[in-house]
Amino acid sequence: MDVLYTRESLRALDVAHDSPPPGRFPYTRGIHADGYRGKLWTMRQFAGFGTPRDTNLRYRALLEAGGTGLSVAFDLPTLMGRDPDHPLALGEAGKCGVSVMSLADMEALFDGIDLGAVSTSMTINSPAPMLLAMYLVVAERQGVPWTSLRGTIQNDILKEFIAQKEFIYPPRPSLRLVTDIVAFCTESVPKWNTISVSGYHIREAGATAAQELAFTLRDGIEYVQHAVDAGLDVDRFAPRISFFFNAHNDLLEEVAKYRAARRLWAHVMRDRFGARDPKSWQLRFHAQTAGVSLTAQQPANNLVRTAVQALAAVLGGAQSLHTNALDEALALPTEDAALLALRTQQILAHETGLAEVVDPLGGSYCIERLTADLEAEARRQFEVIDAMGGMVAAIEAGYPQREIAESAYRDQQAVESRARTIVGVNAFVATTHEPVETLYIDEAAEREQRAALDRLRRERDAPRVQTALNALKAAASGGQNTMPRVLDAVRAYATVGEMCDVLREVWGEYTELPII
Amino acid sequence: MSSRIRVVIAKPGLDGHDRGAKVIARALRDAGMEVIYTGLRQTPEQIVTAALQEDADVIGLSILSGAHMHICPRIVELLREHKMDDVRVVVGGIIPDADVPKLNAIGITGVFQPGTPMQDIVEFIRGHVTAKVD
Numbered sequence: 248m249d250v251l252y253t254r255e256s257l258r259a260l261d262v263a264h265d266s267p268p269p270g271r272f273p274y275t276r277g278i279h280a281d282g283y284r285g286k287l288w289t290m291r292q293f294a295g296f297g298t299p300r301d302t303n304l305r306y307r308a309l310l311e312a313g314g315t316g317l318s319v320a321f322d323l324p325t326l327m328g329r330d331p332d333h334p335l336a337l338g339e340a341g342k343c344g345v346s347v348m349s350l351a352d353m354e355a356l357f358d359g360i361d362l363g364a365v366s367t368s369m370t371i372n373s374p375a376p377m378l379l380a381m382y383l384v385v386a387e388r389q390g391v392p393w394t395s396l397r398g399t400i401q402n403d404i405l406k407e408f409i410a411q412k413e414f415i416y417p418p419r420p421s422l423r424l425v426t427d428i429v430a431f432c433t434e435s436v437p438k439w440n441t442i443s444v445s446g447y448h449i450r451e452a453g454a455t456a457a458q459e460l461a462f463t464l465r466d467g468i469e470y471v472q473h474a475v476d477a478g479l480d481v482d483r484f485a486p487r488i489s490f491f492f493n494a495h496n497d498l499l500e501e502v503a504k505y506r507a508a509r510r511l512w513a514h515v516m517r518d519r520f521g522a523r524d525p526k527s528w529q530l531r532f533h534a535q536t537a538g539v540s541l542t543a544q545q546p547a548n549n550l551v552r553t554a555v556q557a558l559a560a561v562l563g564g565a566q567s568l569h570t571n572a573l574d575e576a577l578a579l580p581t582e583d584a585a586l587l588a589l590r591t592q593q594i595l596a597h598e599t600g601l602a603e604v605v606d607p608l609g610g611s612y613c614i615e616r617l618t619a620d621l622e623a624e625a626r627r628q629f630e631v632i633d634a635m636g637g638m639v640a641a642i643e644a645g646y647p648q649r650e651i652a653e654s655a656y657r658d659q660q661a662v663e664s665r666a667r668t669i670v671g672v673n674a675f676v677a678t679t680h681e682p683v684e685t686l687y688i689d690e691a692a693e694r695e696q697r698a699a700l701d702r703l704r705r706e707r708d709a710p711r712v713q714t715a716l717n718a719l720k721a722a723a724s725g726g727q728n729t730m731p732r733v734l735d736a737v738r739a740y741a742t743v744g745e746m747c748d749v750l751r752e753v754w755g756e757y758t759e760l761p762i763i
Numbered sequence: 764m765s766s767r768i769r770v771v772i773a774k775p776g777l778d779g780h781d782r783g784a785k786v787i788a789r790a791l792r793d794a795g796m797e798v799i800y801t802g803l804r805q806t807p808e809q810i811v812t813a814a815l816q817e818d819a820d821v822i823g824l825s826i827l828s829g830a831h832m833h834i835c836p837r838i839v840e841l842l843r844e845h846k847m848d849d850v851r852v853v854v855g856g857i858i859p860d861a862d863v864p865k866l867n868a869i870g871i872t873g874v875f876q877p878g879t880p881m882q883d884i885v886e887f888i889r890g891h892v893t894a895k896v897d
Contacts, residue, residue, distance in 0.1 A: 323777040323828055335804065338833030339777055412779025412803055452782050539782075543877040576877055577859065578829075652785050659786045663880050672878045682860065688829065761802035763788045 248500075252612035260619045269564075269605045273513035275506050275618065277564045278529040282605030283596075287315075288560075289567035290592045291368060291533065295320030295345035296579050297692040299355035302345040305582065306360060312586055313593060316567060318368040319356070320344035321378070326413045328374040328747025331696045341692030343579070348700055349742045353381035354388070363391035367398040368443070368533070368567075373415040375402040376424055376730055377746045380737040383436065399440035399489060399533075402428050405466040405638055406445045408759070409647045410452035415747060418639045420754040424729065425470060426477050431730035433484045440489045442470055443533065449647075450493035451539045453655020456504045457621055459493060461628035462638075462647050464511055468629070469638040471520055485516060486526035489566075494556040495537040501556070502608055503617035505532065505563030511622055534560035535569040541576040545671035546683050549573040554591050561601050562608055568592055578685035648762050700742070707740040715739045720749040766797075768892050771819040773801040773810040775826060775834045783855060784825035790881035791823075791888070807837040814842075814850055820892045826856040832865070839870045851892055855879065 249256065270280030279285050292309055294317075295302045306317055322344040324336040330348055331340035340346045347353055362385060371378045379400045386396055404421040407414045414421065429441045446454075446463035454462065467488065475481055490508065495501055512530035516522040536556035541549045550573045557570050572580030572588040580588070596602050608614045635641045642648070661667040668674045715736035722732040736746050772788040774781055781803060792798040799817050801810060814822050826834060835854060842850055854866065855875035863874045873887050 327777045329777070335777055335806065337776075338830040339828060342829040343778075407779075412781060414779075452780075453786075577857065652789075655782050656786055656789050659790070659881060663882060669878075673880075685859065759802065761800045763785045763792075763798075763800050 249616075252616050254612065256612050256616045260615065266609060266615070272517070272525070272528060273510045274529055275510040276606040276609045278509065278531065279605070282564065283561075283602035287596055287602055288565050289316040289366065290314050290589060290596075291316035291318045291567045291569055292585060292589055293318040293320050293368075293370065293535065293569045294585065295322070296343075296686065297341040297345065297688055298695050299345055299347060299352045301341075301692065303356055303358050303360075305585070306356075308582060309585070309589065310360070310365070312589055314589055316366045316368065317360070318569065319370065321369075321371055322346045325374065325378070325743055326371065328377075328415050328743055330700060330742050330744030331693060332700060333744060338690075338693065340696045342688050346692065346696045347378065347381070347743065348696060349703055349740050350381050350384055350737050351699070351703060351740065353378075353385050357382075357385050361391070362386045362389055363395055368401075369399070370401045372401055372404050372407050372411075372413055373421065374743050374747055375400050376428055376733045377737065377743050379428060380730065380733045383734065384737055393436045395438070396436055397438050399443050400428065401443045401445060401491070403442055403445045403466065403491075405469060405642065406448050406463070408642045408757075409449055409462060409466075410454070410651060411448040412759070414757050414759075416750060416754040417757045418642060420723075420750075421757075422469075422473050422639065426474050426479075427728045427730055429470075429474050429484050429487075430477065430479060431728055432487065433479065437487075439487065441484065441487045443489050443491045444470065445491040447491050447493045447535055449651065450495060450537065452651050453658060454651045455654050456495065456497065456500050457624040458628070458647075458650060458654060460504050460508055460511075460621055461625040463490065463492070464508065464515065464625060465629055465632050465638050467512065468515060468519065471516075472637070475520065481516075481520050481522045482524040482527050485520070485522055486524060486529075490530055490532040492532050492534050493537050494534045494560040494565075494568075496540050496552065496556065498555060498559045498562075499608075499613060500617055500621075501559035502563045503614055503621055505534075505560070505565070506606070506609075506614070506618045507621040507625065508532065509564075510618070511625055531566045533567040533569070534563070534565040536560075536571045538571055538575060541571060541573075542669060542672050543576040545677055546573050546576065548671055549576065550587065550591070553588065554595070557591055557595055558601075561595055562606075564606060574683055574685055577683060579688070581684065581686045645760060645762050648759075652762055703740060703742070711739045712736070712741050712745070716741055716745060716749050719746060720753060723750050723753045767795060768821065768888065769797040769799070769817060769819045770821045770823055770888070771799045771801060771810065771814045771817055772823045772825070773805050773813070774803050775805050775807060775810060775824060775838075776828055776830045777804060778826070778828040778830075779803055780827050781825070783827070784823075787823060787825070787855065787881065787884060791885060794885040796888070807834060807841055810838060811841040811845060811847070815845060815847065819850055821851045821853060821888055824852065824854040824856075826854060826858070829857065831856065831858055832862060835866055835871055836869050851888075853884070853888065855884070
């Protein structure tokens with residue numbers, strides 16, 4: 248970062264040419280001409296814990312408090328395609344998110360919530376087809392047509408290999424499942440966002456802003472290429488691809504990152520893939536404030552950090568936003584802390600005047616220069632990864648993983664040497680340690696879920712389950728789209744673990760080479 | 764003559780957040796220790812077997828998922844069964860204050876909560892472990 252940016256800083260950049268008004272290619276300044284005046288961002292708070300019944304109550308509370316979308320946080324067994332009675336799932340059911348084992352749980356999760364009236368995001372990747380199918384069947388039973396459903400399935404497996412590490416199958420069959428969902432939804436659930444290409448986890452794992460931008464967009468390129476290679480028409484599916492970025496502390500760099508992302512994607516879609524529909528060029532994104540920036544020390548400080556990070560997302564034109572709660576370095580948030588996080592967004596939206604003007608920092612020497620620099624760095628990374636044969640090949644070679652591990656270590660060294668200050672941690676340390684009340688998930692959730700699982704296995708139509716699982720296995724072994732078979736298995740009340748297991752039998756499990 | 768302190772760093776359970784485990788592994792290595800990182804999703808049995816095979820002085824566990832009260836006792840128990848009581852176990856991650864004395868009581872030597880400097884962990888291990896004499 249320079250000490251001062253002037254007209255000179257932009258001399259080499261064709262800013263005037265490349266920054267038409269918002270709503271016009273390449274959308275650097277935003278995808279809508281009227282910004283938030285036309286539609287405010289969606290206040291979508293990620294939540295899930297314990298049993299589906301526990302989480303259902305939290306959702307109702309968030310909607311009653313003015314939240315405008317839902318976002319499901321699943322527990323680790325669900326994310327990893329294991330039923331809670333699997334040995335590796337010991338002690339995990341309901342701990343880090345809500346436990347959803349079968350259609351019965353999905354019905355309980357959305358009990359009393361009209362799926363035709365709410366938009367729902369589901370953070371699920373390896374078992375994405377199973378959880379999406381459950382949501383679709385709940386809609387079916389509520390009498391809501393699939394064509395009117397709005398929501399997002401994360402379905403971004405590449406960043407799992409790169410950063411979050413919730414993978415099951417090897418990269419190539421995993422990518423095929425991603426494309427199965429894209430193809431199925433394009434035909435049958437047309438308003439659904441089929442992939443949320445995510446930089447959030449890449450950043451949390453230690454990436455810089457530039458790395459987050461580059462790896463995320465390169466993942467996006469990989470998905471589009473895979474779908475095109477599978478014979479899909481780019482302008483039919485690309486408009487339903489969305490993005491998910493981190494909102495970190497460095498406010499100006501973050502705003503520039505979102506602007507650079509829009510400009511890059513517009514060019515990629517038009518120039519690399521030949522997309523013609525402007526909807527294919529427009530990068531829409533969700534943002535979440537940086538969990539990794541939260542400190543266990545002096546947790547009230549986290550409210551301030553989150554407010555500044557949320558400000559970056561709003562100045563950068565996010566379509567939807569999650570603000571973290573101040574107690575999240577310690578545990579999942581209490582209801583009070585989660586409500587305060589939502590209020591932070593409501594204050595930004597309704598009290599600051601920020602929603603009145605589009606891209607207010609556009610034209611700033613500093614912001615335009617940072618935008619151009621981030622874009623250039625991302626393009627350099629695209630070339631490196633293209634030369635390796637694409638993102639799957641780069642992942643198999645450990646390239647993005649190594650780059651991120653390096654950044655994470657450098658960052659930690661900067662904290663230790665106090666080159667980077669963290670208030671309350673390596674500076675301005677408090678002498679007293681105030682205990683904070685946190686949400687405690689006891690073992691009852693796991694006990695309840697395991698009992699429910701036993702009951703389900705006793706009461707359902709076992710031959711029907713077996714037939715459906717066999718058909719799923721056959722589809723996976725052959726070339727058919729797996730989604731219709733997953734839907735049949737879900738309707739028969741097959742569990743997430745059972746459905747993932749038949750795919751494990753076909754494709755095996757992936758073990759990564761540990762890189763430190 | 765004493766050899767270098769040997770540390771097995773492990774990620775038990777289903778959680779994949781490995782930033783902390785990897786950063787610590789590297790810090791211990793840079794501090795002159797011999798570090799073996801097991802990678803993700805190791806069962807307590809696999810971790811203890813790795814410690815046995817590697818003749819480890821220390822097992823360092825990284826647990827962020829809240830499952831530490833299930834995993835740590837099992838590892839301590841397995842170490843006893845294998846007569847490896849001299850292997851120190853330290854754990855880092857999101858560990859609530861209330862669980863720290865409980866973990867110490869079952870035989871976990873060190874518990875490192877969020878924000879602990881890498882240098883403190885290096886010094887703690889040096890202070891509690893003397894590398895086995897060759």
